[in-house]
Amino acid sequence: DAKTTQPPSMDCAEGRAANLPCNHSTISGNEYVYWYRQIHSQGPQYIIHGLKNNETNEMASLIITEDRKSSTLILPHATLRDTAVYYCIVRVVDQGGKLIFGQGTELSVKP
Amino acid sequence: NAGVTQTPKFRVLKTGQSMTLLCAQDMNHEYMYWYRQDPGMGLRLIHYSVGEGTTAKGEVPDGYNVSRLKKQNFLLGLESAAPSQTSVYFCASTPDVIVKTQYFGPGTRLLVL
Numbered sequence: 001d002a003k004t005t006q007p008p009s010m011d012c013a014e015g016r017a018a019n020l021p022c023n024h025s026t027i028s029g030n031e032y033v034y035w036y037r038q039i040h041s042q043g044p045q046y047i048i049h050g051l052k053n054n055e056t057n058e059m060a061s062l063i064i065t066e067d068r069k070s071s072t073l074i075l076p077h078a079t080l081r082d083t084a085v086y087y088c089i090v091r092v093v094d095q096g097g098k099l100i101f102g103q104g105t106e107l108s109v110k111p
Numbered sequence: 112n113a114g115v116t117q118t119p120k121f122r123v124l125k126t127g128q129s130m131t132l133l134c135a136q137d138m139n140h141e142y143m144y145w146y147r148q149d150p151g152m153g154l155r156l157i158h159y160s161v162g163e164g165t166t167a168k169g170e171v172p173d174g175y176n177v178s179r180l181k182k183q184n185f186l187l188g189l190e191s192a193a194p195s196q197t198s199v200y201f202c203a204s205t206p207d208v209i210v211k212t213q214y215f216g217p218g219t220r221l222l223v224l
Contacts (some may be wrong), residue, residue: 032209041216043115044154045199087153096142096161097208098169101153 003027003090010108012082018075019034020105022088025069033064034099035073038082044087047073078109113137115216117202124192132187134202141189142205144169144213145177145186147198154201155177160185184224192223 002080005023011020024033032051048055048062050071055062061074075082087104091097118133134143141162145195146154156169158177166177169217174196185204189196203213 003176011125030209031126040123041148041218043203043217046212046214094207095156095169095210096144096159096167097205097213098144098159099203099220101146101155103151103153111146 003092003100004014004088004102006086006088006102008103009108011108011110012075014109014111015066015077018073018078018082018107018109019071020073020075020086020088022072024088024090025068027068027090030093033062033068033071035060035062036090036099037082037087038087038104039081039084047086049068049091050098064067067077069091080109080111083107088099115202115204115214117216117219118202119219120217121220121222123224124189124205125224126193128192129188129215130192131189131220132200132202132221134204134216135183136185136202136204136214137183138204138206138214139182140204140206140214142208142213143179144199144203144205145175145185145187145202147171147196148201148218149198156198157187173219182210189221192221194223197221197223 034049160179162181
């Protein structure tokens, strides 16, 4: 079973920040939060990951609450090409580090 | 660097036929995975491998077999295809299980009639 819950869909205006929430209340201390996205049924694309500190890279920022029970992915200036399904994933160490996908959030960026 | 490649891209099978899906990676990664994705769903792990010569079951292994005879290749076999195996299959690889991301291939679309 997925260890995360996300809203099924969200809209965002082009050029604005997209804030995608994720709950992972049962996360263990050594489990990382990963974010991937999938565009048009292509292979999932890695975005960012973190353990307990906030992280930023060229694509996005990841804000993790102090209790680690939730996180938010921020796309600072969304473009039409950011329209995709975004998956928040808790990476388990057993079973070879598998990724447990939930149903994700379908983000629609509108002009 | 081609990354992770999958062969074929698309295939149609009749019920009961067999086939093998090939995943190849040129990044010298130890860990490889096979996932399936059904419409409107997230990916589910079928089988995985933690190194050459090893394989293990994931969440939905029934009806599939795998082999990892060479480090760079991970094969997924369907011995007797069923309509329930109609899906998109993704392969992934990673150098470690905690902090390094999994790199995904482009997928194989399989239709079983």
